[in-house]
Amino acid sequence: RWSEGLQAEYLPTQPEILAALDLARAARHPASEKVESRPCPEGTDDTACESWCRAVLPELPSLVARLKGAPCIDGIRPQCVCKDSSITRASCLARCPGAADPEAIETSTTTSKSKTTSTTTTTIVTTAAPAVQNDAQGKKEKSGSSTKKRYLLYDNRFQVSFAAQVEVLFVALGIVKDLNRRAEDACKGGGSACLSWTLVLPPWCSLLHWYSDDAGRGTGWSQLFDLEQMVESSGVQVLDFESYMMVTGGMASADLGVVPVARIGNMKEGPTKDMQVCDQNGQHSPQQGSSRGSVIYSGYCDSDIKVEEFHCQVVRGGSVKALVDLVEDSARTKKRRSVLLKHLDGMRLHSPEGALAENFHAALLPASWLREAAETFTEDALGRIPYLGVHLRRNDFAVTHAATTPDVEAAAARINWVLQKKKMEQVF
DSSP states (O other): OTTTTOOGGGSOOHHHHHHHHHHHHHHHSOTTOOOOOOOOOBTTOHHHHHHHHHHHOTTOTTOEEEEESOSSBTTBOOEEEEEETTEEEEEEEOBOTTSOOTTTTSOOOOSOOOTTOOOSSEEEEEEOSOOOOOOOOOOOOOTTGGGGEEEEEEOOOTTOOHHHHHHHHHHHHHHHHHHHHHHHHHGGGOSGGGOEEEEEEOOBOSOTTOOOTTGGGOBOGGGTBOHHHHHHHHOOOEEEHHHHHHHTTSOOEEEEEEEEEEOOTTOOOEEESOTHHHHTTTOOOOOBOSSTTEEOOTTTOSSOEEEEEEEEEEESSSSHHHHHHHHHHHHHGGGOSEEEETTGGGGOOOOSSSHHHHHHGGGOOBOHHHHHHHHHHHHHTSTTOOEEEEEEOOHHHHHHTTTTSOOHHHHHHHHHHHHHHHTOOOBO
């Protein structure tokens, strides 16, 4: 197990944990402390922010209140920050006039909120010790079954992060789900259009922030996520790339490879062999692989992928529907059974929030070995005491999203507020 060899003296004992919790409780809840829950004000000026600060912290007359960030420009919401002697005592994410009020009663330092309470700046998840569930691997296709199915493959450009690639997965799931809706309708007339689609998940090879001597061998999605849960939750059949190669007789190949690019101005729609059309409009032409007719695949995997035909294709607007049309038309031509959407992230359809993320986020259940490792850790290090898990984005976010990234003091204030609200005493 992962914890073998870990010295017991480095793990806190139960009495030590409880003593630390008592100290934390006393420090966090002094007798004079009182923070009232109140909806965050509209982010139009400092006056409304000051009124909010005075209301939630009436015992601090020397408070200085200000909006941090531009006031409601292009849907970006500023923070209302309440400081006393340069220390952040409370903060919340202001509302924009006319916009829906997300979780209005919470004093928050986050920029957005989803069903899992996660954001792109400060991710806070409340949980007790996770329960171990039986693992279920993604069902593997038997050799020869490719005659009854079609396969959509995709990948991302090298510099795309792990989190963004997960978001691109949601786009790919949306494409295949819509393809199968159309295929189901086409089944009424029979013929090749009736064939269902399976999504092939690209291996994780060379990836930013992942360091491994054998990265080119790739890591399958089934090593990180429960594929049966992904199928059940999304309604889309999925395959690891390794399993797909079993279907194709051990060959890393696709009938057609396409680099999609959204039409800009008077660009002519449709396929073109001129790859500069993609390069000059926000996409990247893939590097040629080590053998003729092959291209680099999924972050410089050891195995390139061979494509029988390859081109750039201009589609009408950037949307999932446009890509569904592209794949459906491409498959109809020459009755192709496998299509590779190269550099799908370049279409910029992925996002940490929105309809695709809401529809498919539940499909991501960690693989059983990861759940078991988490279970072991919570038992050994956290004493099975309920805890608040926090992920703070600093570094790049402090520069690229400065207007909406809370400072450390604001994040700490938010964490303490959530601990108090949830009646929890432990933070990981």
